[in-house]
Amino acid sequence: MRLLSLTVRNYRVHRDLTVNFDASRTLIGGANExxxxxxxxxxHRALFLRAKTGGSIRSQMVSTLHSGDPEVILSFEAGGMRWELEKHFAGAKGSTRLTAQAGVVLKDEEAESKVAELLKAETIGxxxxxxxxPTLWSHLWVWQGQSNDDPATYTASHKERLSKHLQQHSATAVLQSANDQRVAGHIADLYQQFFTNxxxxxxxxxxxxxxxxxEQAEASLAKAREVASRLNxxxxxxxxxxxxxxEIKLQLPTLVEHRKHAETKLREVEVLRRDENIRVEALRNAKSRREALEANDQTIRDLQKKLDTAKAALQPADxxxxxxxxxxxxxxxxxTAADQLLKEAIASLRCIRIQHDIEQAAVIALEKAEIHQAISTRHAEAAQLDQELQNVRSKLDKLPTLDAQGLSRLRKLDAASSQAKAALEAMATSxxxxxADTSVILDGTSLAAGEARILTDSGDLVIGNGTRLRVQPGGGNSLTEARQRVDQCNDALSAELQILALRDLDHAASILEQRQTLEPQLMGIQTRWEALGGTSLAQQISRATSELESAREELRRRMDLASSSSETPSQPADLSSAKERVSKTSHELTSAEAAEISARMRVEQAREKLDHCSAEVARYRDLTxxxxxxxxxxxxxxxxxxxxxxxSRSREQALTNLREAEALANDQLTTMRATLADLKPELLTADCDRFSRAISAQENRLRDAENTCLLARDRLTLDGSTDPEAELRFAEARQLLALDQFQAEQRRAKAIETLHQLFTTSREVIDRALVQPLADRISGYLQCIFGNGTEARVQLSEAGVEQLELIRNGDPSFSFESLSGGAKEQVAAAVRLALAEILAADFEGCLPILFDDAFAYSDPLRIQSLQRMLDLAATRGLQVIIFTCTPADYLGFGAKEIRLINRSSSSQQIQP
Incomplete structure (x- = not known):
């Protein structure tokens, strides 16, 4: 399945836009909106939404800028054929048209059914x-804002197909016998009887x-113990x-007296503190007036000094x-003189540089021609090896699939058949x-002279009237069972030979010998083919051809540029002469550049000198x-x-008066604070709090003690009417009996639980072996981002891929939920790529995967590593399509780039 092109008409912001996708890598960039x-x-809606769907979902598609119903035309490859799907979303009048490469046209319901068949998913409406x-192909359509969702949300619907492919890819097969499954089922049933999920x-x-x-016996025992304990x-x-x-009634009055004394001292402290505040404010006012006058006096003195200095500096400046x-x-x-010299140096440098650029372009063109010739030779040799590979593969494909284990299994079946035949022959009795001189009767039938019979089961032999013998062939075993065993062994051998399309064991040995001869030969040719470049040779020769044409075009442009000058340079004949000429002109160019730099420096020095002089003139004018x-x-x-x-004199007198007033206020404040410190107010406050806490504690203690006396008296009245000790011994006996019964039932339940856990653990081992190919693919993608040694661990359940963990060298494992937003985007993308790679087996080895601004939380450095992961997916056959508002971040991806640059009328696109 591969997307080829998309055309949308009258769809939201687009009037008529066509996008052609690259077969493996496409980058579609554009600003927001x-x-x-x-x-x-x-x-997505062209593939999965029926054209006749109406309501709000169609209203969201209708354009508010352009008239007409929304239309989508999608070209794609699927089922080995190219298809063009056209949908006209017009509610009940909507139409669907599907055109095959062969020219067959399907319409409406027939077309919808064919699309569903190709996609292996139902279209909906x-x-x-x-x-x-949003749930259809959610592993391939990475919607904006959902790129860091838990992988279980988009893998559950593909669990069955994924399991089938994982079983095919698994390196080992872990099977359970029917008897194992029956025992496991029985244990599971017993577990379900005893335990919930x-x-x-x-x-x-x-x-x-x-x-x-x-629990009832223990409750009764606890109650009996409680009654006995409560009474004591x-x-x-x-x-x-x-x-x-x-004790409390004796201590409480003393504490109350101490608290009253401390409260009296605190009231004295409050009076002194109010006086202190008054003194502080008086000192602050005196200091403020003095500082203000000092500041003004100093300002006037400073201004006078500046005035004298300014008058002295005027005459030298003029x-x-x-x-x-x-x-x-x-x-x-x-x-002016330096500018003229610079113009002459620039003209000389330009002529020399044109000649040097032409000769460099000639060297590059000749080198690209040699590279192109070498790659073409390797490509021809690789094509011959590829033909040999096809011939050997054709011979291998014609042989039945048989390995050494298969031949060994056939030989075991043949040996079992031979043993069954020998047992049959040993058991039969003739x-x-x-x-005979008297009558002989065998199992009720007379036996004549010369007559022979084969016994397959026990029989009675009667001779005359008084002799009866019991004959038992094979020591009593049934000959019928032996014959059935022979038939079963023969049938098993024939069925195995028929499956492998073999005549007999000799034919099987011959086939195995041929395969063992051809397979090493195939590997040898494959190794030589890959050493030459393999599948990348086509890209290399295409790249070399493109680079050669680009180099020749560059040389032509340089020659055309030179032809417009006064002299037209000649083109070198070969690579050696071209390199010699480049070396020569390089020296000339270096000298010309040095001369130009020297002239430019002289201009700059002259301009700097002029600028300096002009600045000094302006500065001195401004200064004066x-x-x-x-x-x-x-x-x-x-x-x-x-x-x-x-x-000056009046200011000095005022300052003297203010300083004396400030000193008097400071002395009065110092005396007041000394008196206050002697009373130790901080200790008085703590004493009041301490005595109050002590009194409160003793009062609470008194109330608690009185309550305790009342409760104890009531308890003695209520519980003293029975014998608590006798009831306690009876409850202990009943608890021991119930404990023995519970432990017996518990041992049986524990045994069932242990067996269930063992079978469950075995099942988990099988599941881990099954899911390992998926984990290996995810790890391969993550190593592109987080480096070698990175490993992913997953589990596959009915809910899809679960318990995803990321492990790096030297670090503990991280669950998916604990990762940052950017790391979640990157790990989820690796899971999607691995899932698409496995499921692509149902779609001719290719599936498209679309990322809509899927890496919003990833920093620019991590985006560079992401491109390596996306490129690996494309190399493995996936079609990677990226939609982003920052296409410059993906320049290293090497994708076909499309730029959306206009959202009105018909949106234009730039395709480099």
């Missing part, structure tokens, strides 16, 4: 279509009844509670500005009457202007501040 996911959906569509004991079984009886405990509790009550203006004009003249403006600004600022804060 360009319609990539629409193409993925259109191809109606109300349930919306929920069923979760391993719990079923209700109403003998084990459950015994357990219930044991009540006596103890009453005595202890009485002692506690007396002298320097005149000198810099003269230097600027000299630098401008130097730039009786012949020679002469700035300095004059600064002088005016400083004079204004000083005058404004002196008006607000006074002259």
């Amino acid at each position: 360009s319609g990539k996911s629409t193409l993925v959906e259109a191809a 109606g109300r349930s279509a919306a929920s069923q569509l 979760t391993g719990r004991i079923r209700s109403n079984t003998s084990l459950d009844v015994a357990r219930a009886q044991l 405990q009540a006596i103890t509790d009453h005595d202890q509670a009485s002692r506690d009550i007396a 002298v320097q500005l005149a000198a810099l203006t003269t230097a600027e004009q000299q630098a401008r003249n130097g730039v 009786i012949e009457l020679i002469t 202007a700035t300095t004059r403006q600064s002088v005016r600004d400083l004079e204004t600022a000083i005058h404004t501040r002196e008006e607000a804060h006074g002259d």
